[in-house]
Amino acid sequence: MSHFVIVGAGECGARAAFALREKGFDGSITLVGTETLLPYERPPLSKASLGETIEPKLIAAAERYEAANIRLLNGVSVESLDPEARNMVLSDGAVIAYDKLLLATGASAREFPGTSAMSARIRALRTHQDAIALRGVMQPGRHIAIIGGGFIGLEVAATAIKLGARVTLVEGLERVLKRGVPEEIAHALAERHRDEGIDLRCEAAIEAIGEAEGHAFIRMAGATLESDMILVGIGARPNVELAAKAGLAVDNGIAVDTHLQTSRADIYAAGDCCSFPLEIYGGKRVRLESWRNAQEQGTLAAANMMGGSETISAVPWFWSDQYDLTLQIAGLSDGAVTHLRRDLGDGAFILFHLDAGGRLLAASGIGTGNAVARDIRLAEMLIAARAHPDPAALTSTNVKLKSLLAA
Known part of the structure; x- marks a missing residue:
């Protein structure tokens, strides 16, 4: 057997x-x-x-x-x-x-450079035990510092602020979600986080992190940030x-x-x-x-x-929930030269990313609840079909994406 x-x-x-x-x-x-x-x-x-x-x-x-x-x-x-x-x-x-x-x-989880291991006050988020530790400081009067403005960092920030904790998010690059998320969508999310009370600091040069005298600290150029816990969310x-x-x-x-x-x-x-x-x-x-x-x-x-010969054919798909907003991305936008916007109402929109030949490579959308889910799914099917849709049709709310798929 x-x-x-x-x-x-x-x-x-x-x-x-x-x-x-x-x-x-x-x-x-x-x-x-x-x-x-x-x-x-x-x-x-x-x-x-x-x-x-x-x-x-x-x-x-x-x-x-x-x-x-x-x-x-x-x-x-x-x-x-x-x-x-x-x-x-x-x-x-x-x-x-x-x-x-x-x-x-x-x-x-990637460790912060210069640190060899996580500790009680410096953690990553990969396991259920990590989540329990973080949940313990997500309460009024406590302060959580987050290093990294990717999906994990932003999702934790949204949850922590809703539970009453004070949150500072530190990102070394010029904006959050630099990897794979269009600037227009990243900007909308960053503004929402600031509106909710997140202290969001981009282009922060971190010199060291550590813990001492009952708190964790992030030492930056000209300032030291103290908190009850540091979440290191700089990728995996x-x-x-x-x-x-x-x-x-x-x-x-x-x-x-x-x-x-x-x-x-x-x-x-x-x-x-x-x-x-x-x-x-x-x-x-x-x-x-x-x-x-x-x-x-x-x-x-x-x-x-079991002896099959099936090949990988699925279009990459990602999502993130933050507050009442959902971000969804289908495909990979590397190589895209054209970025077209389709507004869906109530602040929801989708960006379509096309290469120089007009082929649809990816679609990125954001909106409340399931506002972008259906159109992202249709875009995913267009990407899989290697479609070259009419740019004017992609941006027009009068043209259903389903009709482009049928064509």
Whole structure:
């Protein structure tokens, strides 16, 4: 009987385990995770888990793993991997053999330069325990300093200010969301944060961070900022150490092909930890940190581990909730030379990003609730079809995007 092992019990790994059963795999499945909790969803950590509840949102209850005959090993890590022998050694000393292996090891928070580890007052946000610690200082009279104006930093800032905490957000670049979000949308979000009371400081030169005498501090040129806690939200790095030590190819993540196979045919990688060629963008190698990408690649990896030959075809998609605003982005805007705006009313709008030849590469939208969701979904379909829509039609509210898709 075949034994498939999945290393990484997050969204991608858990999805892959259940997908194997749904697709008819009747061999043994072992899912290995470093945390003692059952696999849980991470997007709520910067949103609902902070503002409403500290209970993790489980991907599935324990009974579902038992019913699907998925062996779940919690609280252990893989110390070494031997691709030749097709086995691995766990932190508890156990040796596990596999017929096929999926690495869904995810990503880890980047540490601030000059700091070797997080502490009680200097934290990142990657785990449920991190969320509990942050929630403890999100209350009136407490002060949270956030380093990094990306999605995590801004989402935590929005939650913290709503709960009554004082928030200072420090960004080294000239604006927030510099990576992948158009300036027009980033400006709208920054203004909303300032209106809500966030002390937002861009182009801040940080010299050092640390803690002393019951507080954390950020030392900047000419000023020192003290707070009850510092959240370091300066991005994530893929967890490639296990793969690299085993001799697998690494290129901004564990390098895989369009079938999610690594440089070893019997080892696959998926989710935040891997980089892959994206055909709709000319084979450009990308790495995505996205909840939906983790789900889709988990399912795709399961199909191909069972002998399938499905290729990565999904259009990258991201979202962020801040206050009552939702930001959604479909596609990758690298190489875009034209940026067209379509107003949807009540302050909601979408930007369409086209290359020099008029092909739609990406769409970025912002609005309250689900104001942009439908049109972003239609734009996603146009991107997948490699469409060259009429620019005038994209900006006209009298032309439905669905009609462009039909054309």
